[in-house]
Amino acid sequence: AQTVTQSQPEMSVQEAETVTLSCTYDTSESxxxxxxYKQPPSRQMILVIRQEAYKQQNxxxxxxxxxxxxxxxxxxxxxxxxxxxxxxxYFCAFxxxxxxxxxxxxxxxxxxxxx
Amino acid sequence: xxxxxxxxxxxxxxxGEKVFLECVQDMDHENxxxxxxxxxxxxxxxxFSYDVKMKEKGDIxxxxxxxxxxxxxxxxxxxxxxxxxxxxxxxxSRRAVRSEAFFGQGTRLTVV
Numbered sequence: 001a002q003t004v005t006q007s008q009p010e011m012s013v014q015e016a017e018t019v020t021l022s023c024t025y026d027t028s029e030s031x032x033x034x035x036x037y038k039q040p041p042s043r044q045m046i047l048v049i050r051q052e053a054y055k056q057q058n059x060x061x062x063x064x065x066x067x068x069x070x071x072x073x074x075x076x077x078x079x080x081x082x083x084x085x086x087x088x089x090y091f092c093a094f095x096x097x098x099x100x101x102x103x104x105x106x107x108x109x110x111x112x113x114x115x
Numbered sequence: 116x117x118x119x120x121x122x123x124x125x126x127x128x129x130x131g132e133k134v135f136l137e138c139v140q141d142m143d144h145e146n147x148x149x150x151x152x153x154x155x156x157x158x159x160x161x162x163f164s165y166d167v168k169m170k171e172k173g174d175i176x177x178x179x180x181x182x183x184x185x186x187x188x189x190x191x192x193x194x195x196x197x198x199x200x201x202x203x204x205x206x207x208s209r210r211a212v213r214s215e216a217f218f219g220q221g222t223r224l225t226v227v
Contacts, residue, residue: 009155037218044220046218052214095214097214102146102148102160102163104160105150105158105159107157
């Protein structure tokens with residue numbers, strides 16, 4: 001079974017600075033997807049970024065980028081130029097490829113951006 | 116835009132009641148999921164359905180059942196609600212051949 005570990009329950013960052021959220025996972029699969037989801041106080045879960053394991057290049061979406069280390073089974077999220085709207089819970093998630101696959105989530109991290 | 120709609124944002128029920136949580140998606144997705152979210156525990160999968168009338172237990176199915184009679188609707192049923200089922204419930208859907216899942220806005224259920 002796959003497991004996803006987010007060991008930091010909370011983090012805080014000053015507006016405009018950079019913050020990195022950590023995630024590790026365990027799997028015996030060679031191909032899979034990794035995700036970061038954001039859940040703001042409105043509770044609407046939104047996909048931030050996705051990485052496919054067979055792609056060596058790290059995914060980037062505007063101010064959000066990942067550091068994917070396949071051998072180390074590490075998948076961290078870097079948020080550059082932090083904004084107040086980035087305040088949210090962030091969940092790391094794993095999924096095998098395939099038609100009937102399910103997402104396995106970490107416990108999440110609460111990120112607070114200070115003005 | 117994909118829309119996943121949960122029937123209630125907040126719900127208060129009494130112990131022993133039968134509770135229905137409804138979820139509807141408008142994008143013809145094959146896969147639908149019910150997760151439970153608790154502080155410090157993240158999201159845990161209760162049940163998922165990969166097609167109409169097809170379902171599979173997740174990690175914490177005890178005390179719950181599901182129904183999927185139509186492709187767009189996936190219902191979570193608490194047969195006899197208990198206080199330890201007080202939680203946030205999230206529904207999600209996904210097209211089988213794509214990776215991204217879309218979530219509803221969540222239902223915060225309180226059982227008193």
